[in-house]
Amino acid sequence: MRRKVTAILLVLCMASSVVLGGCSNDKNEGGSATDNELSKNPVEGGSITVGISQDVDGLDPHMAESAGTREVLFNIYEGLVKPDSDGVLKDAVASDHSVSEDAKVYTFTLREGVKFHDGSEVTAEDVKYSIERCADTSNGEPLVSAYSIIESVNVLDENTVEIRLSEPDTEFLFNMTTAIIPKDSAQTIDANPIGTGPFAYASRSEGDSITLKKSEEYWGEKAHLDEVVFKVVADADMLVSYLKGGSLDMVMRMTNAQAAELTEGFHIEEGTMNLVQALYLNNAVEPLNNEKVRQALCYAINPDEIMDMMNDGKGVRIGTHMLPGYKAYYNDELTNYYSQDYEKAKELLKEAGYEDGFDLEITVSAADQPHVDTAQVIREQLKNIGVNVTINPVEWEYWLEEVYGNRNFESTVVGVDAKTLSARSLLERFQSDGGSNFINFSDGEYDEVLSQAIASMDEKEQTECYMKLQEILTEKAASVYIQDLASLVAIRDDFDGYEFYPLYVQDMAKIYRVE
């Protein structure tokens, strides 16, 4: 059953995905809550246990739907290029790339001596196979939706691969982070994951944990730790006890209150999660299909108060579907477009014919404390305009299937991440007939501006289009945008080296033990 669901989701899967927890953003390292200056010496080797809130939904990198899976797989697989912690794309499996003037031909030179975890060398054929697999349209939409414009993938010689596009795309490089897997491994990759990353897959116990071991053959700077265990802890209330008790060494996405409990033996790194957290509204159900009702909700909900309740004000307020970390694209003017005004909200409800309010159900993944907490604060805020909220906490698998897959929900609090570093990966989702448009947002102008943005060759015009798209989402109140959550990462003092990325990933290769 779950396989089938995953398969359906994959087909639907577009340029970005949805997750719960979150990860990072600006380079706000430091900021230790406990002033444990680590003057100790780094040592190689060792094992770390990291708490994650959901099990991975598979080990096939091209099929991974949830961001919680991608943050784990980031350590196993690499693309031709991969992002570094500054959000800059660096060559990975490729050592060099070039783009033709008309932005229609991308040429990659493969790096010498890059080996898969099974010891075989990466060839141009493997690259061609991986990209073609993601571009395959025989099952409907390609696995990577941006790959629909790939015309052909050509092996020029044993070290050079050329990708020809049917239409120009200046942002196509962002999509080349697609994992490179061995040729013809589609059937086996899920059970026997083989990539080129700094860690190799060791074992997995479904629903419990996944273990990675250091790859000695890694082409770049090798990982410091010998072993990383990602352990699934579905009950957020247990995290602090597990950390204190020693069964976990590191937990991402702690709340401020949780972090405050870890006064000894841990240091806290502070960043943001790179998630667009919002009260996502199903634009297709009564009464949320009424724009005025949605706007009323926007006026009634105060993100600042939510941030204050959850994290003592930490986090970055947002007003639209864009990560503040994407500075070039982020439309800052929309942040305070709706400022809390109960009178105005009531007036809008009255105009919409819901003078006496209505009942609203918020479905939320029970394991993700920040979202459950947010839903609780929202419930109180909406009381003020007569909207009666019931909270429906569900398991993550159920959420993926019913809310995200079947779109069978009224509203949900969740964080949506970006799959790549381009604004497009966030905004593309809300195309009226988009496969991952789980809120059923539908707007003719939006579709038009989006296709204009995609077709544009001029960076400035493109950025303007992206700004406009954000404006439409905000004005039409597609959802109630709240914040990019503060991300507090608790790490045992035996370890250091954590780095935040502007994407939803955890780079375990940077972490080292200290003594």
Added chain:
Amino acid sequence: MKYKGRSYNFTLGLGITVFMVALILLGFLWTPYDPDAMQGSLKLNAPSLLHLFGTDQFGRDILSRVLVGAGSTLVIAVGTIVIGGAIGVILGAVCGYFGGWLDEGVMRICDALAAFPSVLLALVIISIAGSGKYKVMAALGIAFIPSFARIVRGEFMRLRESDFVISARLVGVSTPRILFVHILPNILPSLLSSLAIGFNNAALAEAGLSYLGIGVQPPDASLGRMLSESQTYLASGVWCAIFPGIFLVLLVLGVGLLGEGILDRFGGGR
């Protein structure tokens, strides 16, 4: 019921139970604050005159939440023993009185049910039916049927050949009347004390389920939920855990003593 003599258990248990139930009933009608109202400026405040039990991580008044939460726990526990007790008594009475293949069949099913720990059984039911206050009540109620059925069956078997039952049968009293008017009152002491034990098990099971996150759902309060949520704040807000804990202990202790006391005072069949 025969009066057997003084029992400190009974007096103490009755006192605590009446006190707790009165407090909880009060909670249904009135709480010092809205139990769900959040106050950002009052997060994790220690107990004070304004907030006798302190405030939780959202600045909600813990006293109000404990009152309402204990209410949920009480309602679920009472509901559980009403469901489990009613079905259990009827099954036990019929089986014990008539015996035979019916008895064999029903009791083997009860044995099968009882082979699972009641919380585990409730877990299975909840995972099928979904969580929530009333589902928890129904799930626990079903899980508790075998324990009541067994006790009642034993008592009925003991009494079905006693003189007063045989006499009643001879003068033509209808069977339901014999079962529930003639025999049932005679087993009240042991039934009541097993109901008291059942109540306690139900209250603890509810707290356990909610603690595991599958019982009462947020933002509704229940003692188990509050205990679960508060474990994050054990160092910075220990009052979040202490007061729900004390309430749960007192509620269970009171009813437990009362159950013991009933046996002490009026005698049981055992």
